[in-house]
Amino acid sequence: MKTWERFPKFPICTLHTALSRYLDITSPPTRSFLKILATQASNHSHKEGLENLANDLQMYEDWKHRKRPNLLEILEEFPSLQIPAALILTQLPLLQQRYYSISSSRAVYPGEIHATIAVVKYRSQGGKGPLHEGVCSSWLNRIASGTTVPCFVRM
Ligand SMILES: Cc1cc2nc3c(=O)[nH]c(=O)nc-3n(C[C@H](O)[C@H](O)[C@H](O)COP(=O)(O)OP(=O)(O)OC[C@H]3O[C@@H](n4cnc5c(N)ncnc54)[C@H](O)[C@@H]3O)c2cc1C
Structure with missing residues (x-):
């Protein structure tokens, strides 16, 4: 009897497309992901550091709040x-949609929807850390006029 069904998390694509379009590589990792990462570190102190973060809630919260580390910064901290x-593809969360309020009036701009978006940009570690850019607002800020933006309207 067939008990498993194929669940298409995202379409068949290259690793580059998966990382740039479908998976969330910028949010700080969860404690359970850190626990999995600890098994992939060959250096003992890196393994221990990742396990401590995964097991100690206070240490994890402090680390996450101070650094807001993305995947790249974790690779740099635990080289x-x-x-x-395969682990990245199965364990990283899916990129979530971002919501923007419609900031235009149908009476003034019939057939158009305008959004007013603040571009998120900040340095972690109280301004001393690496520059972090908001995924969606930075992408919208960078794309050329005429680019198709995947979106839906929520009533
Ligand atoms: C109903 C609704 C309506 C919205 N309408 C609008 C709108 O009209 N216009 C608009 O601009 N936004 C709006 N937002 C917010 C918008 O959805 C996104 O959250 C925002 O654009 C950031 O998305 P991003 O992908 O650029 O940043 P992300 O990659 O999601 O990064 C944002 C995250 O970075 C962290 N962060 C940001 N700044 C700092 C900082 N200084 N220090 C430490 N951490 C920081 C926070 O954890 C934050 O959640 C709305 C949100 C909701 C829920």
């Missing part, structure tokens, strides 16, 4: 980490 592509 002995070697993460197989």
